[in-house]
Amino acid sequence: MKLLALETANEQCSVSIVDDTQTLFFQLDERAKAQTQTILPMIEQGLQQANLAAADLTAIAFSRGPGSFSGVRINAAVTQALAWAHDLPVIPVSTLQALAQAAYRQHQLTEVTAVLDARMQEVYMASFRLDAQHIMQPVDQEQLLDYAQAQHNARFTLVGSGAALVQAQATEYQTLAASAQDIASIAHQRALQADWVSAEQALPVYLRDNAWKKIPEQGKS
Structure with a gap:
């Protein structure tokens, strides 16, 4: 292959x-x-x-x-x-699943909420968990949310360009891509x-x- x-x-x-x-x-x-x-x-x-x-x-x-x-x-x-x-x-x-996979590849995170800045005070968001084949699989639906909705829907460690927009202190993995x-x-x-x-x-x-x-x-x- x-x-x-x-x-x-x-x-x-x-x-x-x-x-x-x-x-x-x-x-x-x-x-x-x-x-x-x-x-x-x-x-x-x-x-x-x-x-x-x-x-x-x-x-x-x-x-x-x-x-x-x-x-x-x-x-x-x-x-x-x-x-x-x-x-x-x-x-x-x-793209959100790929971001979650990057979090595992680079930081060995096994449960993440992937968040991308969507502009206009909104983010793209979905949560993922590692499976037995070492692939991050979705545990909820991809959504376009405003910041307040996203904060309510955040399940796991926030990663990606929208992380700090959702939680101000979530800066550790905001540059992950x-x-x-x-x-x-x-x-x-x-x-x-x-x-x-x-x-x-x-x-x-x-x-x-x-x-x-x-x-x-x-x-x-």
């Missing part, structure tokens, strides 16, 4: 290629809002370094949101284009069960209705 994993739903961009036993390629570009310029060259570099063609891949995994509107849109569009062009299945992964490594970890387990979808179902998840109308209000481009 060989998986290509993409993460642009945050303001950074990362690409990973993994097989059943190891990471064949990983690259992270932390420049804000540079995904459009970096994602395709990074994919090409990854395939070359892993000595693979796109047609050799088993599936493409991507961070499907919620997150930065433009970042989520880029991730879904690139994934769809590659999957259609090479007749590959797709594994959409929740998911990468394609976390997308790959989650997607690999799903790929073992052929838990994937076709290219046309590689759809972004925004949680906010009419997200495109609110970009100026979010301060997004």
Whole structure:
């Protein structure tokens, strides 16, 4: 099995290629809002370094949101284009789940409430718990909440860019962000069960209705 994993739903961009036993390629570009310029060259570099063609891949995994509107849109569009062009299945992964996976990977946290700043005095939130396969699994629904609602719904240790917005003292893990490594970890387990979808179902998840109308209000481009 060989998986290509993409993460642009945050303001950074990362690409990973993994097989059943190891990471064949990983690259992270932390420049804000540079995904459009970096994602395709990074994919090409990854395939070359892993000595693979796109047609050799088993599936493409991507961070499907919620997150930065433009970042989520880029991730879904690139994934769809590659999957259609090479007749590959797709594994959409929740950005919040990937954030929870990053909390386990980096800090060995096994129960977290993942919180992302959604702008406009709101956050995206969901809680996760580690399973026997070392994957963080949801214990509740992804939601778009105002700060007061989020504080009421926080179950576990808060991680992510919205953590301190919900609880002022929750600053320890507020800079934590998911990468394609976390997308790959989650997607690999799903790929073992052929838990994937076709290219046309590689759809972004925004949680906010009419997200495109609110970009100026979010301060997004």
